[in-house]
Amino acid sequence: MNDKELLESPLKIIDPSKQGQVYEDRKANEGASKHYYIESYGCAMNFSDSEIVASILADNGYASTKDMNEADLILVNTCSIREKAEETVRNRLQVYQSVKRKKKGLLVGVLGCMAERLKSKFLEQEKLVDIVLGPDAYRDLPRLIANAQGGERGINVLLSREETYADIAPVRLDNNGISGFISIMRGCDNMCSFCVVPFTRGRERSRDPFTIVSEADMMSAQGYKEITLLGQNVDSYKWENPETGKVVSFAELLIMVAKVNPRIRIRFSTSHPKDINEDVMYAIRDYDNICNYIHLPIQSGSSRVLELMNRTYTREWYQDKVKKIYEIIPDCAISSDIICGFCTETEEDHKETLSIIEESNFVLSYMYYYSERPGTLAARKYEDDVPYETKKRRLAEVIKVQAAVSYRDNEKDLGKTFEVLIEGDSKKSNQHFKGRNSQYKMVVFPKKEGLKPGDFAHVKIDKITSGTLLGNLVEPA
Numbered sequence: 001m002n003d004k005e006l007l008e009s010p011l012k013i014i015d016p017s018k019q020g021q022v023y024e025d026r027k028a029n030e031g032a033s034k035h036y037y038i039e040s041y042g043c044a045m046n047f048s049d050s051e052i053v054a055s056i057l058a059d060n061g062y063a064s065t066k067d068m069n070e071a072d073l074i075l076v077n078t079c080s081i082r083e084k085a086e087e088t089v090r091n092r093l094q095v096y097q098s099v100k101r102k103k104k105g106l107l108v109g110v111l112g113c114m115a116e117r118l119k120s121k122f123l124e125q126e127k128l129v130d131i132v133l134g135p136d137a138y139r140d141l142p143r144l145i146a147n148a149q150g151g152e153r154g155i156n157v158l159l160s161r162e163e164t165y166a167d168i169a170p171v172r173l174d175n176n177g178i179s180g181f182i183s184i185m186r187g188c189d190n191m192c193s194f195c196v197v198p199f200t201r202g203r204e205r206s207r208d209p210f211t212i213v214s215e216a217d218m219m220s221a222q223g224y225k226e227i228t229l230l231g232q233n234v235d236s237y238k239w240e241n242p243e244t245g246k247v248v249s250f251a252e253l254l255i256m257v258a259k260v261n262p263r264i265r266i267r268f269s270t271s272h273p274k275d276i277n278e279d280v281m282y283a284i285r286d287y288d289n290i291c292n293y294i295h296l297p298i299q300s301g302s303s304r305v306l307e308l309m310n311r312t313y314t315r316e317w318y319q320d321k322v323k324k325i326y327e328i329i330p331d332c333a334i335s336s337d338i339i340c341g342f343c344t345e346t347e348e349d350h351k352e353t354l355s356i357i358e359e360s361n362f363v364l365s366y367m368y369y370y371s372e373r374p375g376t377l378a379a380r381k382y383e384d385d386v387p388y389e390t391k392k393r394r395l396a397e398v399i400k401v402q403a404a405v406s407y408r409d410n411e412k413d414l415g416k417t418f419e420v421l422i423e424g425d426s427k428k429s430n431q432h433f434k435g436r437n438s439q440y441k442m443v444v445f446p447k448k449e450g451l452k453p454g455d456f457a458h459v460k461i462d463k464i465t466s467g468t469l470l471g472n473l474v475e476p477a
């Protein structure tokens, strides 16, 4: 990952290079007369939502296309997390505009977080947009399309306390058929002062675990090898059975999904330091197919800044959680998100962020500089007073320290053998495969006949960089 990608990537599990990825339905809706084109930005939740939208469109006779010139409907699933994310979408709208000029009747729809944040302003500001649809309103898409075909531009940005799209089987838009997402909850009830998500995604609600397990079952039957359970704060997953009153916790859900097929790897994201508990750690320890990897964003190493951020934990609380994780799962990898230059951040605070990266031994971090979001608590209460140049310099220092810590951690893997799920050709050579180990580290190794993406391989590491482990195939021990 280069610095530019790090700055722009607003997410965890989605590879930054996939931002704006155009997805295509793997099972084309043959014979369909209408085509949609969808681009997705933002976090994994958005990418997963695009699959719900694809399912709704398939039921309404639409097939997907990767060529926007061929489309009758262009959709963009948007992100508001930082100003840059919104700028990217505005630039894309220019591109759609030029296609629309050439094709009469072509509709453009804006979905996701930016639609929710800007609401009807979007229709006022962007004349080419026909449909504006928030994350809880996707079931209304067919109606809005019909209206737009009749010349009426439409909007639905109602947020819901119940909607989880539990009954909609997503059309898998990922292009490898190996790793897929399952959304287990929606919304967020935390009020981190910098964050726009509670405004764009609404209240937290958990999805019926039985529909989650049946989706995992279906993915198992389709040959998937890795499932990532998604939520803004997975550790607060909580579902009460309306008949028995029994409550299913996140640790219990994790085990239910892990039991679907012991050969499918299970991952999850994102964990919140205030909510992750020992039951989750024991589940990781006790089930081989639950990966030894926790994404546990700290945001800042300074307790004073954490308080302003309303993260509801201190540096010491975070350190205790990390200690517990390494105690229970010694080979667990922990990664983080970090924001540099939040309101009032001093050099001292910044140094505390640098030192917590070292102490916690993060294998990787997604690092950003603070971008004020309208309407958030921080925008209303605090001044965005760290100069841009200082933010950038601090971010560069954070990136540098993280790279050194990653390198040091990778060094410990020299000589070790890992089970790797093969994802495809490595970026640099079609003679090499790339894949990830349980700790989510990228592993690259020379191909061997008979092995293909989706297979598991055992690789012994003999070279490293700060971002990759390199090695050769060995027989499983």
Ligand code: SAH
Pocket: 010, 011, 081, 082, 194, 195, 196, 197, 231, 232, 233, 270, 271, 272, 297, 299, 337, 338, 339, 368, 369, 370, 371, 372, 373
């Ligand atoms: N629910 C997740 C985070 C979702 S947003 C969690 O609580 O960890 C992903 C990341 O974007 C956040 O962890 C944060 O590091 C970053 N982020 C959110 N708002 C931001 C802002 N206003 N400026 C810069 N980075 C931000």
Ligand code: SF4
Pocket: 188, 189, 190, 191, 192, 195, 196, 197, 198, 232, 233, 272
């Ligand atoms: Fe945003 Fe905080 Fe919720 Fe994460 S936990 S989505 S950072 S409000």
Ligand code: F3S
Pocket: 010, 011, 041, 042, 043, 044, 045, 046, 078, 079, 080, 081, 112, 113, 196, 197, 200, 201
């Ligand atoms: Fe962006 Fe919305 Fe996700 S703001 S990070 S797409 S929840």
